[in-house]
Amino acid sequence: MKQILSDETQTALRTEKIISESEVAMQIGDKFIAENILSRTRREINVPVRLLENSGNRRVLKGWQIKL
Numbered sequence: 001m002k003q004i005l006s007d008e009t010q011t012a013l014r015t016e017k018i019i020s021e022s023e024v025a026m027q028i029g030d031k032f033i034a035e036n037i038l039s040r041t042r043r044e045i046n047v048p049v050r051l052l053e054n055s056g057n058r059r060v061l062k063g064w065q066i067k068l
Helices: 007-015 049-054
Strands: 002-004 024-028 033-038 042-045
Touching: 007 024, 007 049
Parallel strands: none
Antiparallel strands: 002 024, 024 033, 033 042
């Protein structure tokens, strides 16, 4: 299954010079791929785990409501 990484992760990868401005990062199976949007060439990349941990689904956790 092909999954494009989040915009936040894309920006972080560009900041750290892992992908260029003309590349998009995606996950295919257990591999991370950078695809050049101009030439359609692909290459395998290493994505640091710390970037993936921050890009997870963010949501507000609801706690117990106490009635007085």
